[in-house]
Amino acid sequence: MMTELMLVEGVSDVQLISYYLQNVYGWKHEKSNTLGIVQTDKQDHIESLSKGGNQLVLCGVGGNGKFAHFVEEHRINSMLVERDIASVMVVTDHDEDSVPSIKRSINASFKDISFDSGKWKNNKITDSFGSPKSIRTYLLIIPADKKGSLENVIIDALKDIQTENKLIGEVIEFIESLKSEVVPDLQKINNANKATVGTFFSVRDPKHALRSFAVFVSKIDWSQSESLKDLFEPFNCLGKTDE
Amino acid sequence: MSKINSIEISQFRGIKQLEISDFSRINLIAGDNNCGKTTFLEAIQFLFAEANLSSVKSIVRQRTVLNPNDSFYVSFINLFNSEQKGKWLTFEISAAGNDGPIRFEITGNEKTVSGEEAFRISSMSSRQKNAYKKSSPLLPETAKIFTGNVISQNSKKPKDKEITISSIDNVLPGITIKKVIQYAPSFGHLRYDLLQNIVENPEYKKLAVSVLQQFDASIVDICYTKADDGAFLETIITVDGTNMPFSVYGDGIKKILYILNKLFDSTDSILLIDEIETGLHKKYFERLFPVVFELAKKLNVQLFIATHSLEAIDAILSYAQYDNTSKNNDPIKVITLKRVESPDGKGSNVVARNVTGRYVYENRKAFEFEVRL
Numbered sequence: 065m066m067t068e069l070m071l072v073e074g075v076s077d078v079q080l081i082s083y084y085l086q087n088v089y090g091w092k093h094e095k096s097n098t099l100g101i102v103q104t105d106k107q108d109h110i111e112s113l114s115k116g117g118n119q120l121v122l123c124g125v126g127g128n129g130k131f132a133h134f135v136e137e138h139r140i141n142s143m144l145v146e147r148d149i150a151s152v153m154v155v156t157d158h159d160e161d162s163v164p165s166i167k168r169s170i171n172a173s174f175k176d177i178s179f180d181s182g183k184w185k186n187n188k189i190t191d192s193f194g195s196p197k198s199i200r201t202y203l204l205i206i207p208a209d210k211k212g213s214l215e216n217v218i219i220d221a222l223k224d225i226q227t228e229n230k231l232i233g234e235v236i237e238f239i240e241s242l243k244s245e246v247v248p249d250l251q252k253i254n255n256a257n258k259a260t261v262g263t264f265f266s267v268r269d270p271k272h273a274l275r276s277f278a279v280f281v282s283k284i285d286w287s288q289s290e291s292l293k294d295l296f297e298p299f300n301c302l303g304k305t306d307e
Numbered sequence: 308m309s310k311i312n313s314i315e316i317s318q319f320r321g322i323k324q325l326e327i328s329d330f331s332r333i334n335l336i337a338g339d340n341n342c343g344k345t346t347f348l349e350a351i352q353f354l355f356a357e358a359n360l361s362s363v364k365s366i367v368r369q370r371t372v373l374n375p376n377d378s379f380y381v382s383f384i385n386l387f388n389s390e391q392k393g394k395w396l397t398f399e400i401s402a403a404g405n406d407g408p409i410r411f412e413i414t415g416n417e418k419t420v421s422g423e424e425a426f427r428i429s430s431m432s433s434r435q436k437n438a439y440k441k442s443s444p445l446l447p448e449t450a451k452i453f454t455g456n457v458i459s460q461n462s463k464k465p466k467d468k469e470i471t472i473s474s475i476d477n478v479l480p481g482i483t484i485k486k487v488i489q490y491a492p493s494f495g496h497l498r499y500d501l502l503q504n505i506v507e508n509p510e511y512k513k514l515a516v517s518v519l520q521q522f523d524a525s526i527v528d529i530c531y532t533k534a535d536d537g538a539f540l541e542t543i544i545t546v547d548g549t550n551m552p553f554s555v556y557g558d559g560i561k562k563i564l565y566i567l568n569k570l571f572d573s574t575d576s577i578l579l580i581d582e583i584e585t586g587l588h589k590k591y592f593e594r595l596f597p598v599v600f601e602l603a604k605k606l607n608v609q610l611f612i613a614t615h616s617l618e619a620i621d622a623i624l625s626y627a628q629y630d631n632t633s634k635n636n637d638p639i640k641v642i643t644l645k646r647v648e649s650p651d652g653k654g655s656n657v658v659a660r661n662v663t664g665r666y667v668y669e670n671r672k673a674f675e676f677e678v679r680l
Contacts, residue, residue: 100675139673142666146676192660193645 415455
């Protein structure tokens with residue numbers, strides 16, 4: 065049995081990725097995780113998935129910039145040495161940062177492994193008995209091809225889906241119309257994207273307007289999105305022994 | 308003062324080669340079954356053994372105490388790593404001690420000879436040879452003999468002694484040697500010599516009674532009493548004046564006294580405790596262990612404690628109060644032994660993970676670190 069670890073920014077990322085892995089890649093929700101990672105902070109969000117005897121532990125670290133804190137708090141560096149973990153994937157928002165800067169920041173949190181952006185890397189480490197072992201790593205920066213965050217990814221995905229395309233277009237126009245006078249704060253691109261996603265889901269499913277993001281996520285057939293399929297293609301390697 | 312800071316074990320039992328350094332005051336030996344924990348404790352005893360067969364026998368016999376008729380020769384040969392090729396056998400254990408280097412080595416040659424020859428060169432005394440002939444009129448056609456050297460060095464000049472032992476030697480001459488360091492096997496408390504170092508010292512006795520009272524408040528004294536047949540019984544006296552022989556008490560009380568007795572006998576030296584949890588309910592771990600560790604500190608005893616029990620490990624770690632103490636001066640090292648197969652799939656060796664108690668404590672808190680594997 066193989067155990068894999070994925071660290072993502074927040075609960076929304078966990079929910080979208082968990083939904084996607086379950087509905088597109090056939091992973092199943094699992095009650096407990098073999099690594100024994102437990103929530104130590106209100107903002108931590110830990111989920112566990114399994115497929116074919118392999119387990120993927122999906123951890124929301126509590127937001128952008130919290131990776132180092134999470135790695136330290138949960139002693140991930142010791143865990144990588146002491147436990148059998150086949151791979152570690154970090155999924156983080158692109159935001160306004162450059163790819164080298166994001167990579168440097170993520171790599172600074174880890175002791176014995178390092179990450180390359182957009183490709184799997186094989187790390188050779190030594191366990192505390194002195195035996196060599198390998199851990200694959202992958203840094204997935206979203207969106208991959210432009211600055212932005214998870215909301216960009218969702219908006220682009222919704223544009224791809226034929227049944228959602230019209231509504232997301234209307235919502236984008238609506239948010240755009242508020243920027244100049246009514247809500248100037250929406251001129252910040254991140255705020256506009258968050259408002260677009262929030263408004264879309266509230267209008268798309270008003271009964272659940274005040275419910276969690278996870279409920280909205282479950283209402284959309286994300287497998288229809290080509291952009292999401294491209295972005296999350298590295299997930300295809302999870303749960304497989306070959307690189 | 309006998310203390311060790313590091314050890315190197317070569318070709319000893321299932322250990323081909325193993326080096327461990329930076330021992331602490333309290334050293335916890337963890338690992339799966341058959342990973343070499345008892346072998347490791349045995350290796351430490353050999354470091355302080357004399358260069359003679361009696362000394363070797365007293366250590367080897369600990370494994371066969373429940374089967375006293377087992378062949379000593381077979382037990383002796385099994386000290387050598389079985390993957391050694393040819394008839395030349397050797398094992399060596401060396402350490403850096405507080406008083407300088409310590410070393411124990413046996414090297415020699417095993418060969419098959421006629422039963423007659425084995426009998427002739429046997430280390431049995433004339434009387435033992437006569438007794439042997441009476442019990443076994445026919446000598447075996449062939450027998451094995453081992454001839455070689457025992458070398459022992461303990462802070463002084465090395466002592467080297469030639470030895471010969473044959474497979475028909477079922478009795479070995481020699482006197483019982485008082486050991487420099489003490490070993491408490493897992494079922495040692497089932498034997499009766501629990502009080503000898505305690506009752507002679509009023510301070511030790513008072514302490515032992517106070518420890519026992521934490522487990523049974525009715526206990527007020529421990530002593531030897533004379534039975535009707537004149538035999539001396541190890542006895543507990545309860546608050547209402549009743550004398551109760553130890554035999555009526557459960558394993559827990561005996562285990563506690565056994566460990567305390569061994570501890571008092573280990574002053575300024577080393578105490579090796581195998582499977583400390585045997586006979587004790589886990590709810591008593593956190594009461595007994597701090598007493599043992601504080602006493603060991605006071606008596607200047609270095610502890611090596613082997614255990615299978617995660618509850619025992621957690622209780623031992625809780626002694627250090629890692630949440631309330633600074634990162635310096637960790638009193639505990641945790642050494643996990645693991646048997647690994649050779650890369651070519653032929654044979655095996657033992658490897659070790661040697662980490663601080665704090666490392667284990669913090670990892671167990673963060674991700675249920677399974678330190679035994």
